Amino acid sequence: MSSGNKITYVTMLTDPSIHPAFEEALEKVSEKYLGKRYPMFIGGREVWSEAGEFEDRSPIDRSIILGRFQRAERQHVQRATDVAHEGFEAWSRKNWRERSSIMLKAAEIIDRMKFEIAAIITLEVGKNRFEALAECWEAVDALRYYARIMEENRGYEREMGPGAPGEECRMVAKPYGAWVVISPFNFPFMLANGMILGALLTGNTVVFKPTSEAPLSGLMLYNVFREAGVSGDAINYVTGPGDVFEEEVTTNVKVAGIAFTGSRDVGMRLYRKFLTNQPYPKPIVLEMGSKNPTIVSEKADIDKAVTGVIRAAFGYGGQKCSATSRLYVQESIYEKFLQKLILETSKLKLGDPRERDTFMGPVINQKALENFRKYVEEAKRDGKIVYGGETLAGELYSRGYYVQPTIITDLPQTHRLWREELFLPIILVAPFKTLDEALKLANDTEFGLTAGIFSEDAGEVQYFFNRIQFGVTYANRRGGATTGAWPGAQTFVGWKASGATGKGVGGPHYLLTFLREQSQTVVRE
16 A cells, blocks of 8 residues: 555656646645634644634745644643543553554545645645655555554564463553654654554554644644544644643653654753653653764765755755755765765755745744854854855745755864754765775764765675664665655664664554553463
């Protein structure tokens, strides 16, 4: 089932039928969804907050209001947790095959609504149509993949033993309880989908808080699961300030686990608070970004490498935790490669992501724009900007958050721009002499999510795989040097400061992070 969607994704750049369908969906969602007031949903019921509302505006054009959403108070988070806790028994006792069937139904609904959902993603977070549609197809594949994984593992029940004569032993994996799911803006539909399906499919219940940058995408996902058959007490939708939510969920003893995707600072704060304030250890699934390297050897296909680096560094404005942000190029081809990289980057179309040919739209918000300016000033002072570095102004640009893709050289390796995740269309470039040197530089980070190499030498590629300290690794990937993991193909797993479990979404072990084992032994005399 998943291969059909994957083929569609791979071939969509040459499929003209997607364009009228997407443009029709843009018009439809503008009339159907935009500018309305939206409630939270707790126990399947609409909930309105006395604390007021916040506006969800498009980074494409700040005059576009996607909707007005509720500012949750602590009592709302408590109530949602209570409901999820109380609903756990009924949801967990459903046969796993029934839950799998519901996940497959959710996949069908997303497939049917993909253009509408993609249009909302584009408007809400500024992705171009191809990336927004890919996010929907990835969500479909993830649901189908994990329903299959559940089937292959027979609901994670297994005959064991015997440990002693006459013993009949079984291992039964069981859910924990009510999970909190906190999703980011950059994949507001798919990353939330992955965490929610992991919890629900294994029998846990969910309190879902989407990022305040993309609450409408989150609401669309909530509605998908409800339509598919998830009960109102098994999934709850809460919006509003992160600080209120964080304080409640890390201290509430009814929270059985937390699944979070976002920045390292927030993830580690959640980790420490949850560990400190709970009566005993509880699971926490964290994906916390990275500072991803790509190595280009003198034995690389330069055209392939340039394309792969550009797509990984500047796709969705570098606002992916898998984006290439550090580039190491072997000295013998450094100047040639850099000039080719600058030339091809200069050809990218920047602007309104609703337009068919746009490659890079806006960054997400004013803070991102200000950070871009700050990083550029540091690069000008301490290194050299060889391309980009400007914010864009005039007409639409002045109504949104638009910047140029930026290439920086000559920065000392000790500079903080080499160390910190920038989450912007900025790539730092440096030469290297030997592959060992490049690997040392690539591994010299606390992060460990994605890494790539370009080399046509099979020995160099294997040497890279054997020594790179990152969870998701690629060689010679024109489609994205470090980006584009797909369910059932690449396990998206962070090492070191990029993750907490060692079991990534998209891989065969992910569901185990939402389950605990129980050994059952019966002695037959």
